[in-house]
Amino acid sequence: MNRDGTRKSIWQEEIKRFPSDGDLNQLFDVVIVGGGITGISTAVRLQLSGKKCVILEASNIGFGTTGGTSAHLNDFFDTTYAQAIKDFGLQNAKLLKYVGIEAKNIIKNNIHEFNIDCDFENKTAYLFALDEKQEKQLNDIVEGASQVGHQMIFTNDIPFPIPFKRAAVIPDQGQFHPIKYIKGLAEAFIDKGGIIEEDCLCESHDEQEDFVTLKTSKGTVRAKKVVYATHIPPGVNILHFTVAPYRSYVIAFSLKGNNYPKDLGYDLTDPYHYYRIQNINGEDLLIAGGEDHKTGHADDTGECFSKLENYVRQYFDVDTTMYSLVKPVLRTC
Ligand SMILES: Cc1cc2nc3c(=O)[nH]c(=O)nc-3n(C[C@H](O)[C@H](O)[C@H](O)COP(=O)(O)OP(=O)(O)OC[C@H]3O[C@@H](n4cnc5c(N)ncnc54)[C@H](O)[C@@H]3O)c2cc1C
Numbered sequence: 558m559n560r561d562g563t564r565k566s567i568w569q570e571e572i573k574r575f576p577s578d579g580d581l582n583q584l585f586d587v588v589i590v591g592g593g594i595t596g597i598s599t600a601v602r603l604q605l606s607g608k609k610c611v612i613l614e615a616s617n618i619g620f621g622t623t624g625g626t627s628a629h630l631n632d633f634f635d636t637t638y639a640q641a642i643k644d645f646g647l648q649n650a651k652l653l654k655y656v657g658i659e660a661k662n663i664i665k666n667n668i669h670e671f672n673i674d675c676d677f678e679n680k681t682a683y684l685f686a687l688d689e690k691q692e693k694q695l696n697d698i699v700e701g702a703s704q705v706g707h708q709m710i711f712t713n714d715i716p717f718p719i720p721f722k723r724a725a726v727i728p729d730q731g732q733f734h735p736i737k738y739i740k741g742l743a744e745a746f747i748d749k750g751g752i753i754e755e756d757c758l759c760e761s762h763d764e765q766e767d768f769v770t771l772k773t774s775k776g777t778v779r780a781k782k783v784v785y786a787t788h789i790p791p792g793v794n795i796l797h798f799t800v801a802p803y804r805s806y807v808i809a810f811s812l813k814g815n816n817y818p819k820d821l822g823y824d825l826t827d828p829y830h831y832y833r834i835q836n837i838n839g840e841d842l843l844i845a846g847g848e849d850h851k852t853g854h855a856d857d858t859g860e861c862f863s864k865l866e867n868y869v870r871q872y873f874d875v876d877t878t879m880y881s882l883v884k885p886v887l888r889t890c
Pocket residue numbers: 590591592593594595596613614615616617618619620621622623624625626627628629630631757758759760786787788804805806807846883884885886
C-alpha cells in the first residue's frame with residue numbers, strides 16, 4: 558500500500574520508494590519527522606544551509622495528507638481575511654496575506670532551483686455565491702481582502718456550469734502535482750547529502766542537554782534538533798485543544814465533450830465545493846472536492862463520496878469516476 562485508505566489517489570502512480578541505505582547511527586544536526594510537503598520542504602532548506610539532516614517517515618514519502626490533497630496553490634485561505642482581521646487585527650491579517658504569497662513563491666522558486674517537472678500552472682480562481690446568504694458572505698470576503706490589499710474583483714462570469722448569484726475573480730493563483738513536486742524536492746535533498754528513512758515510525762523522543770534521542774521502529778536516532786512535520790506533534794500539547802481533525806472528500810471525473818473548466822473554483826456552501834482540472838497520462842480530469850466534516854462525525858463515509866458525486870453530476874456532464882480519495886486535515890475548532 559502506498560497511501561493510507563483503500564481508494565486510489567489521482568497522484569498515487571508517481572509515488573516513489575527511497576532506498577534505506579543511510580547511516581542512522583551518526584549524530585544528526587536535525588531529524589525531520591514526517592515526509593509530507595512540510596517535512597521535505599524544511600529538510601531541503603536545512604540541508605542546503607549545511608545541516609546534516611534525516612527525514613524519518615512512518616510509511617512512505619507522500620503517504621499522508623500531501624498524497625491526498627487537491628493541490629490548489631492559493632494565497633487566500635479557508636479562514637477569510639475578514640475573519641482574520643476580526644480575530645487578529647488588520648496588521649496580522651496583512652501578515653497572513655504576505656505569508657500566503659511567500660508560500661507560493663517558495664514553491665515556484667523550488668521548482669525553478671531544482672528543475673522540478675510537477676505540472677505547475679498559474680491559474681485564475683473564482684469564488685462564487687450560490688444564494689443570498691452566500692452572496693453576503695462573498696461581499697464580506699471581498700471587503701476583507703480589499704482591506705489587506707489582496708486582489709479580489711467582482712465578475713459577471715464564471716467558467717463553471719453552475720448557476721450563481723455573485724462571483725469574484727482572484728488572479729495569480731496556481732496548481733501543481735503534489736507528489737511530483739515533493740519527489741523532486743526529496744531527490745534534491747538526497748543529492749545534497751540528506752537521508753530519507755521510510756517505514757520508520759517515530760515513537761517518542763527524549764531530550765538530553767545537547768541532543769535528542771528518538772525511539773523509532775528502526776532503533777534509536779540522535780540529533781541536536783528535531784522538527785515534527787506530522788501535523789500535531791506527539792504527546793499532549795496546547796494544539797490538541799485548538800485544532801480538530803476534519804475529513805474532506807475528493808473525486809476525479811472524466812467529462813463528456815471535453816468541457817473542462819480551466820480555472821480554479823470554489824462555492825461558498827458550508828462545507829464548500831472546490832474544483833480544478835489535472836491532466837493525467839494525457840487525459841484531462843475534473844477534480845472536485847467537498848463534503849468536509851469533523852473526523853468521526855459521519856456514520857457512513859461512503860455516503861459522503863456518493864453525495865459529492867451526485868452533486869457534481871448535477872452540473873457537469875460526467876463520463877466516468879476515475880479516482881477518489883479521502884484524507885484527514887486539521888482545522889481550528
Ligand atoms: C482533501 C484535501 C484537499 C486539500 N486541498 C488543498 C489545496 O487545494 N491546497 C492546499 O494548500 N492545501 C490543501 N489541503 C491541505 C494540505 O494538503 C495539507 O495541509 C498538507 O498536505 C499537509 O502536509 P504535511 O507535510 O504537513 O502533512 P502530511 O502530508 O500529512 O505529512 C505528514 C507525514 O508524517 C508522517 N508521520 C506522522 N506521524 C509520524 C511518526 N510518528 N513518525 C514518522 N512519520 C510520521 C505521515 O505518515 C505523513 O506522511 C487539502 C487537504 C485535504 C485533506
